[in-house]
Structures are given as structure tokens and as C-alpha cells.
Amino acid sequence: MASRIPEAFIAEVRQKVNIVDVIGQYTDLVKRGRQWTGSCPFHDDRHPSLFVEENKQVFNCFSCGRSGSVFSFVMEKEGLSYPEAILALAEQADMTVDSGISAGVNHQVDGTTQSIYQLHTAAQRLYQHILLNTTSGEQALAYLHDKRQLTDDIIKQFGIGFVPEDNALLSYAKDQNISPEIMTASELFITNAQGDLRDRFSGRIVWPIKTERGQVVGFSGRALNQDNKIKYMNSPESPFFTKGKILYNFDLAKNHIRQTNTVMIFEGFMDVISADMAGKSVGVATMGTALTREHVQQLARVAQRILLVYDGDEAGQNAARRSINLIREHAKNMDIGVVHLPDNLDPDEVRIQRGLKVLQQVLEQNIQTPVEFLVNAARSGKNLSNQVQYLSFLQEVMDTLKLATPVEQDIQLTRIANEFGTEKQALQAQLKQSIKQKPHQNRDRNTQDEYVMEPPVYHDNFEAEAPINVTINQTITQVEQAERALLMAMIKSPQVMLRVKETTGFAFLHSDYQLLMMLTNIYQAQNPGPFNLAQYMDFVQKPELNQKIMAMERTYGDLAIEKEAINDYLRIIMQDAPIETQIHKLQQLITIAKQQHDDTKLLQLMTELINIKKKQSQ
Template sequence: MATRIPQEFIDEVTSKTNIVDVVSKYVQLKKSGKNLFGLCPFHEERTPSFSVAEDKQIFHCFSCGRGGNVFKFIMEIESKSFPESVIEVAQMGNIPVPDQYQATTQYQNSDSRVLLKMYSDAAKLYSHILLKTENGTQALKYLNNRDLGNDLIETFNIGYAPSNNDLLLQFFKGRDVSEDVLRKSGLFAENQEGQLFDRFRDRVMIPITDESGNIVAFSGRVLDKNASTAKYLNSPETSIFNKGKTLFNLSNAKKEIREKSNVILFEGFMDVISAYKAGVTNGVASMGTSLTDDQLYTLSRLTNQINVCYDGDDPGVEATYRALTQLNDDRFTYGVISIPDKKDPDEYIRSEGAEKFQNLTNNGVQTPISFILNYFKRNYNLNNEHDQLEFLNQSLHEIVKLQSPVEVDMYVSRVADEMGVSKEAINKELDTLRRQLAIKEPANNYKNIQQKALDQVTSSVKPKYDRLEKSERYLLYWAINFPEVRVNLKGDGFQFVHQSYQRIFDNLLSYVESDDVEEEINISDFMNVLDNDDKNLLADLEMMNMPDEYNDQEIDDYISNIKNSSLEDQIKEINQQLKKAAMVGDNKLQLDLTKQLINVRRILSN
């Protein structure tokens, strides 16, 4: 059982952590004014509405409303409890965590937590078998022959699942995992009699992690390339694994992706691992043949440049071309890293060495149009006039998509030189093609304009508050940031109308008393005593564009607006009753209501 984390340790982690460093592991942040902005990691958006205030150590999304301190961020993005998030943040900052504070995840928790623990335990078992037992000897030899040393094997937590049918099954049954959970885990298959057996047998096991580094699935590779069974066997989708949202090696590559401002997309897991061994550590691989919208959105929070590095053989070139035709998301620019001599990245690294591969990935990036023109050339005999015209026609349909006049001129010159045709003739053909395409442009433009308008509306919608709630928001802000305002409100027995503001105010008074705080409140620390909804609200308040000082008249007006709100509600109610009395012709009731209205208005005016 883990010991409750004391406040002293939470304070230490808070004081030694910069929220910008933590959030930057998940979001590409850019400075704008005094805060930093990026795409929100909690919902999809095109216009950045996610803000981090470094001076207050808080975050807030103006679109979805989430907000809080660094612990709340980790709780939200990694679905962790508060104690787990404290430990996670501490580990990110290399702050030693005493063993007695380590949170232990029990199998009796939610399904997702159970599965995460199961996959973690399974990975440890497979790793032990590979590195520490005779059963793993052949698999270890296979990996070593592919230049994967033990350090790299341990970095990627690679293991081996032996040929036993029920090794893992018995392992978890010995830990009292229920039959229902075993079936949900994806670690087991079922025979015709409904009996479970290990899904992965006699395979090198490559763990697949989520963005936070939790193992959520496996990819098992056969040792014998001539085997009749599938070369790779991947885990099925579960409550913790969605292949359309997962990118292999993203958790390891995030830091390098941000620093290099690009990500390299490989075809296979072994290519990613080999590239990592060669010092190219910003590589990922998708779980399918193309990137999904979810995967692209995840990458868009880290970089705006995607470089495709698939195999150099004919199928790899075809796959690269398909990828480029599908990668049309305007949040990115794209490049192609072509592997020479029809090799795959792993083969190239082993034959040419790490330094050459690094040079290729750093200095050998082609533009998509350059790759596509070379791809077209593969399909035509350019000594044949018919093929020449077909190649020219296809090339022009790609060049016409370019926006930069310099790029257009450069590739027109290239095609003209290769075809032995004048630039003038090609430019005339381009002009004709532009006019043909312009006929279809209005419909496309209208669609694009609609989408841009929708993006602008959805990203800039801000809630509208009536006079009462505006007064509450501003008054609470000043009470949080100026001790004399909260002391005045407390002494006056003041009450907010909306319960959410009152809860924050009550917690503020308790926080000040318990911590003997008299001057400036540490907003990030104060958030730890609030529930999630109130953290969101407090982050919203603290992100308001407010002046440095208040004036007394302003405070008096806010208090007056809030105190008089009940009288204003009474006036609205009396007016509604007056209308009903007039409709039924009840003169006596109208007279009584009019007297009440005059009386309430007199009280309000005083």
C-alpha cells in the first residue's frame, strides 16, 4: 500500500517544475504576448486556443474550457489520479520520489487501469524470457544479428513470447485476473471450445506505447522469415489501444520532433528502431498504411513538417506515392527521404553506417513534387513521343498545384530541360490548365470559405455573461489577487449568487487560513484544493485580460450589482404577474402588484 503523498513533497515538485516544460512534451507552444499558445491536446481545432501562463503556472483552453495547474494537465491528458500525476511530474523533472509515495495500481481498479498493468507486466515477463532464460536464446541471437544490442533492446523493452500455449495465461491466472478481463485484454485468443490460449507464441515482442509511454499493445514478429504464418501479428483494439490514434515510438520521439521541427514517418517498427540506433530519434510509424486524422492532429501539436522515409524498393516507392497523395492536410509541409539502391532503412544503415543515414535524413529531403516527378518518370519511356506527352501532362497537373512562383519556375525549368522543350511552351500549357481548373474553382472556394468561417467561429466563441455574472467574475478575481478585497468581503458576510463562484471563494478563505497566506496567492498551488470544474473556472478567471490595479468604486459597484440581483429578479417576476393580471382584467391584483413594484424599486434605488 502506498503512503499518502505529503504536502511538503507536492510543494517541492511544484517549486521545481515549470509547467511550460511539461506541456511542451505534448503541445507545440509559441509565444504570443506574455503567454504561450498551441493547439489544444484535449479536442481537435485548427486555430490555437490553448494557452499556458508561465507566470501563474497554469493552462487554459478558451475553446473547451479545460484549465488548471501542471498536475491537472497530467491528470487530464494521461487519465491519472492526483497522486499519480504528482509522481509523474516529479519523474519528468528528475525529482527523486521516495518508494513509500509510489502509487500502486491494483487489479481491482477500472478496466483501463487493469489492462495497462497487465500489458506492463506482460512486457516485463517477455523481456525476462528474452534476456535471462534459455528460451530466449534464439530470439536474442536473431536480434543481435540485426545489430540490436542489449541497450537498444532494453530501450524499446523488446521481449520474446515462447511457443507455450498458456505461459502468459497461467501467469495472470496466478494473479487472480478474472476470465472476463482476460478476454478483454487482447493478449489471448480463443479456440473452438471457447478456451483461451496465448495470442503471441514464438515471436519477438515489440511493445507499442501510447503518447505517455504506457504499453497498450504488442507487435509480434516471427523469427523465421519463411514461416507460413504472418510476419507480424499485432494486438487487437481494446479499451486502451486504438490503432488509428496510436503512433509507434511517439513517446520516445516527442522531444526530438519538437527540437528538430520535423517528424520522420517510417513504414515499419524495425525501421524506427534501426533509425533510433543510428541516432535518428525523431521517427514514428503508423499502425496502418496511412496516417489518420487523429494521428495527424497529434503530430500537428508537435511539428508542422512530415518527412516520409519508406523502403527504396518498388513497393516502397509505390507506398510513398500513395502516402503523398493522402497527406494533403494544410497544417503540414511534407518531404521525402528516398533510400538509395532499393534498400529499406534498416538495410541502408547496416550497409552504409549511421553517419551516412543521418546525413541522408538531414540533407537529403526531397520536396513532394520532386519525388512525384521522378515517380512519373519510372512509368514512361521518355524516348517515346506518346510517353513524353503523357509524362508532361501528368507533371503539369502536379506543378499547377504549387503556390510559389519560384517553385513553379524551378520545376518548369527542370521538366523543360528533361523533355527538350522550351519553358515558354510549358508555361503556355500551364496557363491553359489553370483556366480549365478555374472553372471548377468557385464551388471549391465556397466550400473552403465555409470551412474557414466555421473554424473561426468555433475557435473564437466566448461565453456571454450578464451583468450579475460579470460582476461576480471580476469581484472574485480581485478577491483572489488582493487580500484587502477578500478580507472586506469576509467581514461583510458577502455571498455570491452562483454557487461555483461561492465555492471558490469559500475554498480561498480556507486556503488562506490554513496556510497563513496574507499576500499574493500562488494560483497553481491553490488549484490543488479545488475540484476539476472549479479548477477550470479559476483558470478561466486568471486568464482574463485584467488591469494591474482595481479602484474602490469598481469594487463597490460589483458588490452592489450582486446584492441587488435578488431585487432585480423580484422586479422581473412582478412585471410578469402584472402582464398576466392585465390579460385577465384583474384590476385589484394589478393595483397590489403595482404597489409592490414601487416598493421594490424604492429599495433598489436606495
């Protein structure tokens, strides 16, 4: 296992993190017997095929085959390495991570990426130094002090800097002998018409963009010169910077979010900073793009409530609508609120024009439910004194109220009736009719007859029987079944492992099982304690092998290890396997003989096949 993290630390993370809680952040899980089931988040799973075994802390999808421990789930879902997944879950469990462990993990990043990270960190420090301590940054600093009303402490807290037009970073990179390949890959430079590199953000105030762990991976720059046609510029997307996966300020805000169980989502970086100045340190912002599923899932791990603080203009309202639907789809248990901003101002404008106290009151008191927001938003762009547009407004309202609680339905219908003079009973009747007309697209996903592949059958005194899958079972020969049963016994019992190793001439017919035997031998030497399935799968760290391990464990994991059974497995593998190999080869030759219409050869091969099968049955 290629990790610098101590085994004791990994074991502590595994003990403190429950796989059901982690996977439950990505998909709804339902308890059935001693297992949990749900739709697999790795593919379009209309027929729930994901099974999570809480007592063994492993998962398996019978559709796509993905399986493993909580670490392997996070690795694949978040695109992390094994050490990074461990640290991410440790952080989620509020564990203290020793600096030496973090350094060991960071050291494992490939050399190119690590160099790019270092260059970004150096760039942020250089840009801030220029802003606060040099004559080159005086004009930018005056702008931030006077126009944006930011103090030096706030500037330092959020890492704001300034990029002069003298290619300061380019000079630094050359002085440090940073290769042209690293400089180009970093996306911190652009090529001019003459083919020369120059600083990408020249003449701009820059806000650093960081990962959840605080690593600078990009910048957002605002032109200081008002005549610049490109007012804002962001780092382009790259292998280390994906806008749809990064939230501005999440690194600084996440601990406050955990403490309050609340996160505020803003549209702009300065809105986040203004909210922080107003005492709300739970703000994040998207990178000039719409909220994504990855953003929602990231926030769902640390918060139970999301407050959308979007601009009051049409674009902001549309963004809020989309975000509400996205959160409802990917974080069903998340409480949602929408902050109403006065006079179509954004939060930063509220702070500057009306003061921090007003902004604080707005963020605390002007909170609407999604239903209230959507009903009000339905008015946008409509002349409600016009009957056609009023009826269109009502239809949009009814679509919203379908998902509302009875109390919210009553509040909104009463409000509309009082405002427009429509009888409340008529509104109630229209809502009832609208609900009846709702298409049955969200059929219960746990309904038995929807399954293409039948789920495990549960009984009161068993966890689960093996899933019914005739197609798969037909491909597993008697020899392979014996291999799987023997290997499972070897994995769980070092004594069986020793006995098999001492059996002269033994080898698994299938190379995957031979490889697992070798890996298991190493695992048992390193982990002499009781067998732990999740730990073993983490040690193997090969998805195709872990899939086989889960299949073996489900069928043979609970079988008692008996001496007679081990003897039978060895006999089948060592005696029957060669015969099966001969049979398979003869069957291939018979197929060829048929295709060539060689009757003489066909008769000879058929005779050999019959004789071998007779010998096998004796």
C-alpha cells in the same frame, strides 16, 4: 489539489514552461498587444477565438469557453491527469524528475489500469526471458540471429521476446492470482472455441509497444511458423492503447530527437531497429496505421525536422504524400524531408542485403525536399511519352510548385524542360496561370470582417479590453456583476475575504460563486504569497468554474480594490438581490397568468411588480 507532487516542483515547472510555447505547438499564435491570439485547437475554429495571456500564463477561448493554465491545457489536449501533465511538461523542459515523484503519480492510476500495466510489464519480461534463456525460445532466437541479423544486445535493448504455445503467461497470471476480469481487460489473452483463455501471441516473436514514458501497453507479434496465414498480429485497441496516439520507440528515441532536433518516421518496427544499428537513434514508427494529427503534434514538441523514411512501393509513396500534407497542416514550421530508398527496398532490407554502412549513407545522403519528392512521385504510373499523360503529370507538378520557393520552382522547371524538351518559358507561363487559378479558400484568418464574435480591442497602453459580446453581457444582471467584482477582489486580497466573511448574513446568490468563495478561502490558507492566477486555476481544476474566473478576471482583474466599491458590492448583493429574486418570480407568475388568460391575477401581479420596481428605484 489531489497531487502527490511537491508544490515546489510544480512551481518550478510553471516557471520554466511558457504557455505560449506549449500552445504554439498545437496552433499558430499571433501577438497582438500583450496577448497572443489564434484558432482554438479544441474545436473547428474558423474565426480565431483563443487568447493566451503570457504575463499571467493563462488561456481562454471565447467560443468554446475552455480556459486555464498550461497544465489544464495539456490535461485536456492530451487526455492526461493533472500530475501526468506536470510530469509531461517537466520532461519537455528537460527537468530531472525524482523517482519518488514518478512513483507517486503512477500510484494515482486507477487500480484496474495499474494492474493491467503491471501484467504487460511482467509479460514483456517473461517473453524475453523465454527467448534468450529457454529451449522454447531457441528456434525464435536462431531466426533473429540468422535471418534478421540481430545481436542479443539489440534484442535486449528493444525488449524483443517470444511467446511459446504452452500458455506461459496464462500460467503466470493464475499463479499470481490475477483476476479473470483483469486478464480479459488486458487483451493479452483470447478465448478459444471451447471458451478457454489462451495466450494471444502464441507462437510469435513479439515487440513490446510502449508509451512515451516507457510503459508497455501492447505487443506486435510475428508468426514464427511460415505456414501461419496471419503473419503479423497487433494488440487490439483499448482504453490504454490507441494506435493513433502511440509511436513505436518514442520512449527510447525522444532524448536523441531533442538533441538533434530531428526525427525519422518509419513504417516498420524492424526499420526503426535497423536505423538504430546504423547509428540513427531518432527513429519511430506508426502502429501499422497512417500518421495522425496526434502523432505530428507529439513529435513537434521535441523536433524541428521530420524525415519520412517510407517504402519505395506505391503504398509507401502514397503514405508519404499523405504525411507531407498532414505535417504541413498541423506543424506548419516543421522542416520536412523524404528519404529515397534504393530499388524499392525498405530500410531493414537495405541493412541485411547491403550492410549497415550503406543504410547509414542512404539515411544521411538520400534526402529529398517535399517538392522534389512530390514532383518525382507525380511520374508514378504514367507513360510520359504519351501527351495526355504528360500533360496530366505537368498539372500535378504545377499544383505542387504553387507552394514551392522560387528557387525550387526554377530547379524543377529547368529539370523538366531539359528532360522532355518543353520550353522553360512555356512551363513558367503554365505555373503562373495555375497560381492565378488557385481558389481563395485559405483566406487570412485574422481579417476583421470574418469574425462572428468581435475580438478584443487593443490600445498601446492596455492589454485588452473585454470582448464585445452583447448576448452574453445582457444575461448578467447588476447583482451578478457585483458578485463577480466582489469575488475577484476576495480572490486577490485575503483582507477583503476576511471582511466579507465577517459580514453577518452574507451569501452569494449564485451557488458557483459561493463555492468559489469556499475554495478561495482554502487556497489562500495554503498559498499565503502573492496571488498567481494560473496557480489559482490549477487549484480549482473545474472547467466551468475556471471559465467564470477568466470572465471575472478580464473585466475586474485590473481594478483597484477600494473600500467604497466593496461597500457598494455588498449593498447590491445583500439588498438588491432579494428584490431581483422577487421580480424574477413575479415575471414567471405573470407569464403563467397570461397563458391562462387570468386577467384578475394578471392585474394583481402587475401591480405588485410595479410597486417593487418603484421601491427598487428609490
